[in-house]
Amino acid sequence: MPAESLDNKRKRMKEVLRRLKAEYPDSKCSLQYNSPLQLLVATILSAQCTDARVNKVTEKLFRKYPEPKDFAEVSLEQLKSEIYSTGFYNNKAKSIKSMAETVLKKWNGILPDTLDEMVKLPGVGRKTANVVMGNVFHVPSLVVDTHVTRIANLLGFVKTKDAVRIEKALIKIVEKKDWTLFAHLLIDHGRAVCIANRPKCDKCIIAEYCPSNFGG
Numbered sequence: 001m002p003a004e005s006l007d008n009k010r011k012r013m014k015e016v017l018r019r020l021k022a023e024y025p026d027s028k029c030s031l032q033y034n035s036p037l038q039l040l041v042a043t044i045l046s047a048q049c050t051d052a053r054v055n056k057v058t059e060k061l062f063r064k065y066p067e068p069k070d071f072a073e074v075s076l077e078q079l080k081s082e083i084y085s086t087g088f089y090n091n092k093a094k095s096i097k098s099m100a101e102t103v104l105k106k107w108n109g110i111l112p113d114t115l116d117e118m119v120k121l122p123g124v125g126r127k128t129a130n131v132v133m134g135n136v137f138h139v140p141s142l143v144v145d146t147h148v149t150r151i152a153n154l155l156g157f158v159k160t161k162d163a164v165r166i167e168k169a170l171i172k173i174v175e176k177k178d179w180t181l182f183a184h185l186l187i188d189h190g191r192a193v194c195i196a197n198r199p200k201c202d203k204c205i206i207a208e209y210c211p212s213n214f215g216g
């Protein structure tokens with residue numbers, strides 16, 4: 001089969017997104033936060049953990065440590081015990097504490113609002129920074145997480161598991177105004193229908209645009 005043209009991918013994506021928007025009209029970031037730094041902390045905690053579990057932990061955490069200086073001052077051991085249930089707590093605690101110390105020292109306690117500066121913070125990768133850029137700084141940002149990686153591949157828009165290559169490919173296919181919403185829509189669809197290893201293709205509203213449609 002000849003490779004699908006970019007123009008065709010854009011048209012197909014437009015229809016996919018039109019349907020997903022109708023299906024998930026309230027699609028948005030499901031992590032709870034009251035400031036850019038809090039969303040950054042919540043996103044760090046969300047690695048290999050459900051958003052529901054993270055929200056349970058951050059409800060208490062953000063009440064106790066509302067500002068960057070609170071996270072910079074808390075002992076590592078104390079922080080580990082408070083985020084324990086999110087898993088990978090050793091690395092997450094180190095990342096949160098060093099990130100907060102850097103924000104305090106280098107940025108006077110205010111999170112930088114550019115991707116280039118944010119990814120220089122300890123423990124902050126491109127995916128985490130894109131979540132914050134798109135959701136709190138409202139800079140169109142395309143987040144590539146496990147749902148986006150899996151479903152974008154199933155839909156045949158990309159053929160790679162490499163997050164940076166996926167982001168680069170998708171920003172050419174998805175309209176810029178939809179970049180931030182894109183991940184939320186795919187995450188909702190990934191949780192409800194296109195579930196890992198057991199997709200419900202017979203109930204999928206974008207099945208006719210999906211080359212992997214396992215129902216035929």
Ligand code: SF4
Pocket residue numbers: 151154155193194195199200201204205206207208210211212213214
């Ligand atoms: S048709 Fe199946 S594989 Fe394709 S997006 Fe829908 S649920 Fe996923």
